[in-house]
Amino acid sequence: MSVTREQPRANDVHFVIRPNTSLSWRGNQLFFAGMVVISFGIAGFFAAQGLWMMLPFAGLEMLILGIGLYRCCLRCGWREVVSIDGQEVRIAVGRSTPERACSFQRCWARVILDKAAINGYPSRLFIRSHGLQVEIGACLVDEERHSLAAALRAAL
Amino acid sequence: MSAVPHDDHHHEQHPYWIKRWLFTTNHKDIGTLYLWFAMIMFFVGGAMAMIIRTELFQPGLQFVDPQFFNSMTTLHALVMIFGVIMPAFTGLANWLVPMMVGAPDMALPRMNNWSFWILPFAFAMLLSTLFMEGGAPAGGWTMYPPLSLQTGAAFPFLIFSIHFLGLASIMGAINVIATILNMRAPGMSLMKMPLFVWTWLITAYLIIAVMPVLAGAVTMMLTDKFFGTSFFNAAGGGDPVLFQHIFWFFGHPEVYILILPSFGVISSIVPTFSRKPLFGYSSMVYATASIAFLSFIVWAHHMFTVGMPLGGLLFFMFATMLIAVPTGVKVFNWVATMWRGSLTFETPMLFAIAFIVLFSIGGFSGLMLAIVPADFQYQDTYFVVAHFHYVLVPGSVFAILAAVYYWLPKWTGHMYNESLGKWHFWLSAIFVNLTFFPMHFVGLAGMPRRIPDYALQFADYKMLISVGAFGFGLAQLLFLYIVVQTIRGGERATSQVWDGARGLEWTLPSPPPYHTFETAPVVK
Ligand code: HEM
Ligand SMILES: [Cu+2]
Numbered sequence: 115m116s117v118t119r120e121q122p123r124a125n126d127v128h129f130v131i132r133p134n135t136s137l138s139w140r141g142n143q144l145f146f147a148g149m150v151v152i153s154f155g156i157a158g159f160f161a162a163q164g165l166w167m168m169l170p171f172a173g174l175e176m177l178i179l180g181i182g183l184y185r186c187c188l189r190c191g192w193r194e195v196v197s198i199d200g201q202e203v204r205i206a207v208g209r210s211t212p213e214r215a216c217s218f219q220r221c222w223a224r225v226i227l228d229k230a231a232i233n234g235y236p237s238r239l240f241i242r243s244h245g246l247q248v249e250i251g252a253c254l255v256d257e258e259r260h261s262l263a264a265a266l267r268a269a270l
Numbered sequence: 271m272s273a274v275p276h277d278d279h280h281h282e283q284h285p286y287w288i289k290r291w292l293f294t295t296n297h298k299d300i301g302t303l304y305l306w307f308a309m310i311m312f313f314v315g316g317a318m319a320m321i322i323r324t325e326l327f328q329p330g331l332q333f334v335d336p337q338f339f340n341s342m343t344t345l346h347a348l349v350m351i352f353g354v355i356m357p358a359f360t361g362l363a364n365w366l367v368p369m370m371v372g373a374p375d376m377a378l379p380r381m382n383n384w385s386f387w388i389l390p391f392a393f394a395m396l397l398s399t400l401f402m403e404g405g406a407p408a409g410g411w412t413m414y415p416p417l418s419l420q421t422g423a424a425f426p427f428l429i430f431s432i433h434f435l436g437l438a439s440i441m442g443a444i445n446v447i448a449t450i451l452n453m454r455a456p457g458m459s460l461m462k463m464p465l466f467v468w469t470w471l472i473t474a475y476l477i478i479a480v481m482p483v484l485a486g487a488v489t490m491m492l493t494d495k496f497f498g499t500s501f502f503n504a505a506g507g508g509d510p511v512l513f514q515h516i517f518w519f520f521g522h523p524e525v526y527i528l529i530l531p532s533f534g535v536i537s538s539i540v541p542t543f544s545r546k547p548l549f550g551y552s553s554m555v556y557a558t559a560s561i562a563f564l565s566f567i568v569w570a571h572h573m574f575t576v577g578m579p580l581g582g583l584l585f586f587m588f589a590t591m592l593i594a595v596p597t598g599v600k601v602f603n604w605v606a607t608m609w610r611g612s613l614t615f616e617t618p619m620l621f622a623i624a625f626i627v628l629f630s631i632g633g634f635s636g637l638m639l640a641i642v643p644a645d646f647q648y649q650d651t652y653f654v655v656a657h658f659h660y661v662l663v664p665g666s667v668f669a670i671l672a673a674v675y676y677w678l679p680k681w682t683g684h685m686y687n688e689s690l691g692k693w694h695f696w697l698s699a700i701f702v703n704l705t706f707f708p709m710h711f712v713g714l715a716g717m718p719r720r721i722p723d724y725a726l727q728f729a730d731y732k733m734l735i736s737v738g739a740f741g742f743g744l745a746q747l748l749f750l751y752i753v754v755q756t757i758r759g760g761e762r763a764t765s766q767v768w769d770g771a772r773g774l775e776w777t778l779p780s781p782p783p784y785h786t787f788e789t790a791p792v793v794k
Contacts, residue, residue: 165487171482183448
């Protein structure tokens with residue numbers, strides 16, 4: 115599961131939500147390096163025959179691949195931590211350290227699960243209080259989001 | 271990700287029609303766009319085929335002039351390859367890969383949107399050449415110089431549309447790779463992935479490996495024509511045969527780009543309707559990987575007649591024949607999956623079985639073509655046309671049709687009309703053979719390809735072929751009707767849909783309950 119739940123004290127719960135990460139940062143680097151070797155190997159071989167114009171295209175392609183993998187890795191490192199402690203609901207998001215955080219009063223916070231407006235679209239999950247809301251769990255599949263919503267409701 | 275607290279005045283989740291489709295980053299929407307695009311181009315490319323078959327109905331020149339005829343063969347191929355089969359597979363990947371690996375969406379949703387919307391522009395550019403001075407490109411989809419350099423005003427548009435098509439495929443492939451590598455659900459190890467995901471992973475890898483070669487090849491042709499270089503110009507010290515080498519270095523892996531995802535589709539469908547797990551899962555994975563590897567070292571079998579050293583001929587002949595081994599493993603596994611299964615023959619299964627049988631015929635004629643002395647006879651005849659149509663039409667196209675019938679209930683929430691589906695299958699299966707089987711005979715008898723006129727001896731077969739082609743074309747209108755009918759209504763599909771179906775996508779509802787935004791809770 116991409117949601118882990120910790121229960122430090124009887125009434126307090128922490129949820130850590132993270133996207134699927136089936137390949138490590140290192141794994142991505144190795145894969146990228148492999149593709150660079152192959153792509154430039156092929157283009158370099160033809161360049162040696164005089165057909166050098168494949169090189170810029172191979173470079174451009176590896177640039178797109180690199181950016182794509184990098185952005186994908188950045189997103190895979192994303193964490194959302196929902197901590198329900200005492201009278202407070204705290205939501206912190208970020209990579210290795212929290213980048214943004216906010217908190218609600220526990221008794222006013224509500225869990226809202228928006229069904230998709232259009233067939234096939236994902237649902238969305240919010241914690242809302244006093245006209246402010248924060249979306250959580252956008253990186254989950256629908257089923258996980260539903261069970262997270264249920265768990266949050268039970269915990270609040 | 272809107273993880274910042276914000277006032278929710280413009281909680282926009284209700285995109286209007288145009289906005290929804292133009293800016294969507296949702297993998298299902300993009301999958302739908304790809305599939306509809308492929309469907310439309312199927313009829314565009316099909317219309318071109320009908321023009322070709324009308325001209326070839328009788329010997330002599332009746333309907334179109336030879337230049338336009340050659341434009342039709344050229345554009346038909348480009349449309350079918352880059353506009354139908356590749357986009358259809360990308361559409362299937364968009365719909366299915368995230369569901370199959372348990373990811374919420376594709377890894378790079380914004381790039382996904384771009385890679386789709388580049389396609390209509392590229393094809394608008396390519397098809398606009400029909401109205402240009404000097405006509406549309408007519409030198410064949412393989413664009414060999416020096417012939418293709420005689421293209422008129424259309425030439426740079428041809429090159430740039432190829433660039434855009436390549437760019438779109440690359441971005442699609444990168445998305446698929448990033449999704450499969452990074453976004454699998456915990457527990458979904460590589461060797462547990464459904465074969466459709468595996469075959470697409472390898473396809474995406476092939477796309478990334480060979481597309482720069484194509485881009486470089488066509489660009490060098492552009493500079494040869496306009497900027498005075500001589501890469502392929504013998505008068506300036508270049509070599510036109512070199513173009514053939516790099517074209518086929520791209521081209522042969524490309525034909526596997528056009529078939530590997532169908533192997534994945536067939537490997538999903540056959541177990542479902544045999545009510546047995548797939549026989550030899552891991553050998554399927556290894557066979558796919560070996561095919562992909564071998565596809566890099568067989569390219570010169572397309573150019574046996576250019577005058578290669580004997581060692582080269584032998585190497586490429588044997589390497590090509592080797593491909594039959596992993597392909598045979600696959601066919602064996604599908605048949606072994608059916609062996610003693612409790613088979614039922616719904617439309618997807620019918621198309622899958624026809625795929626296995628007819629694709630094998632294409633494989634066998636490929637083996638015949640791989641024999642160098644035989645190929646000296648067959649090269650550039652209708653025998654080659656028969657070969658690649660057997661692997662591409664009852665091969666790739668049938669696999670796509672099977673996939674659509676198989677997953678349409680999942681996508682739309684409705685069952686298609688089974689008896690119309692069966693009609694569509696039998697009409698397609700009969701006409702496809704009527705069209706392409708006699709091509710073997712006229713080819714062996716010496717009928718050349720890409721020629722609008724022919725000797726009287728071929729007349730009877732050629733007429734039969736044209737009748738088959740018109741029949742096949744009409745049968746596809748029935749398919750369009752069935753799809754539209756299923757989208758608009760029909761018996762409700764369960765989430766499981768087929769009682770033998772396995773895999774993550776069948777645990778999801780078909781489709782999630784419709785719930786309009788108007789009735790959703792309003793934010794105060
Ligand atoms: C056992 C597998 C296969 C073998 C041994 C094989 C062999 C060959 C050979 C030797 C040729 C060149 C014929 C000539 O030009 O004289 C050829 C052409 C061709 N093959 Fe295959 N092939 C196989 C599978 C496939 C598959 C799976 C596809 C596509 C889905 C495919 C698509 C094509 C196409 C499009 C051409 C013609 C290209 C052109 O000249 O425009 N082949 N094949
Ligand atoms: Cu080939």
